[in-house]
Amino acid sequence: MHPSSLILRQETEADCLPVEELTREAFWNLYRPGCDEHYTTHLIHAHPDFLPDLTCVAEVNGQIVGSIVYTRSWVVSDEGERIDTATFGPLCVHPDWQRQGVGAALIGHTRALVEKQGYPAILILGDPHNYCRHGFKTGRDLNVSTPDGRFPLGLLVLELRPGFFAGRRWAFHASPVFEFDPAGVETYDARFSPKEKRHQPSQDLFAMLIRAVVD
Numbered sequence: 592m593h594p595s596s597l598i599l600r601q602e603t604e605a606d607c608l609p610v611e612e613l614t615r616e617a618f619w620n621l622y623r624p625g626c627d628e629h630y631t632t633h634l635i636h637a638h639p640d641f642l643p644d645l646t647c648v649a650e651v652n653g654q655i656v657g658s659i660v661y662t663r664s665w666v667v668s669d670e671g672e673r674i675d676t677a678t679f680g681p682l683c684v685h686p687d688w689q690r691q692g693v694g695a696a697l698i699g700h701t702r703a704l705v706e707k708q709g710y711p712a713i714l715i716l717g718d719p720h721n722y723c724r725h726g727f728k729t730g731r732d733l734n735v736s737t738p739d740g741r742f743p744l745g746l747l748v749l750e751l752r753p754g755f756f757a758g759r760r761w762a763f764h765a766s767p768v769f770e771f772d773p774a775g776v777e778t779y780d781a782r783f784s785p786k787e788k789r790h791q792p793s794q795d796l797f798a799m800l801i802r803a804v805v806d
């Protein structure tokens with residue numbers, strides 16, 4: 592891919608289905624047999640916490656090859672102050688286009704948009720392997736935990752205002768859109784072309800990652 596052929600732009604309503612199809616391709620069998628991320632994206636598109644101004648696609652020759660979807664999240668300090676933050680995920684690149692810088696371009700492009708909108712930080716739940724090189728730190732080091740006081744390995748924070756979290760403890764709250772009934776996934780997935788569900792070792796690694804906490 593020549594760098595000039597990559598276009599990053601805001602997602603439009605017409606992109607919703609192609610983005611969900613791409614998301615299904617990218618996540619299929621990666622973290623569990625099948626996947627639910629396309630359903631998550633579908634729910635986000637209709638949810639009040641969806642942040643369409645920050646949600647972008649990557650396009651090559653008119654084809655959507657990457658997607659980054661943003662939702663509103665918030666942090667609450669130990670003094671009870673609530674501040675809105677931005678969260679991305681699902682983030683994905685079509686398997687044929689991975690490891691060519693598309694994911695990095697989507698993160699870099701939208702990070703600038705988030706900064707422009709004045710958010711103090713981007714908080715995500717993701718695999719640190721993908722995000723440390725973009726400046727994300729463990730929530731543990733910035734005193735940002737889940738509401739129950741835990742520091743999951745996957746809770747990652749990119750401070751956009753240096754020192755923003757210093758001197759206080761914070762709890763991260765993701766949008767309730769992520770707390771969906773898993774039974775809805777099967778029904779929704781039936782709209783798409785059939786794909787074989789199977790086990791892959793990446794699912795075992797994921798099962799370890801989601802139980803790991805930072806001391």
Ligand SMILES: CC(C)(COP(=O)(O)OP(=O)(O)OC[C@H]1O[C@@H](n2cnc3c(N)ncnc32)[C@H](O)[C@@H]1OP(=O)(O)O)[C@@H](O)C(=O)NCCC(=O)NCCS
Nearest residue numbers: 617618682683684689690691692693694695696717718721
């Ligand atoms: C994770 C994901 C979004 C990354 O997107 P991507 O476009 O592949 O990311 P990049 O190309 O920017 O970087 C990925 C790797 O390729 C490398 N890379 C980037 N451009 C490269 C190039 N031109 N040549 C060789 N390697 C390159 C990067 O250094 C990085 O290496 P690393 O994994 O060892 O750190 C993508 O792999 C994906 O969709 N995965 C499935 C869904 C998923 O797991 N999403 C994230 C959930 S946490």
